Amino acid sequence: MEHIDKRNRLEEKPFSYRETKDQNVFIDYYGKQVKILKGKEAEKFLNRIRTSESEMAEQLIMAKITGNFKRGNERKS
Secondary structure (H helix, E strand, C coil): CCCCCCCCCHHHCCEEEEECCCCCEEEEECCEEEEEECHHHHHHHHHHHHCCCCHHHHHHHHHHHHCCCCCCCCCCC
């Protein structure tokens, strides 16, 4: 994990997710919604989260799913 998260951003736990009754998943980054997963994609995500071994692994899964939308030079609000 130390080679993947060189700047220790995932230790801050920036990602969270919410599951709805109709099995949609909303992924948030610092409380702002950045991704919506539906159908098989949401099911696959939930299976990966439930079988992850740690909270850091969950953060990494969410970071990979949201993609490369942060470059490191954005301001926090």
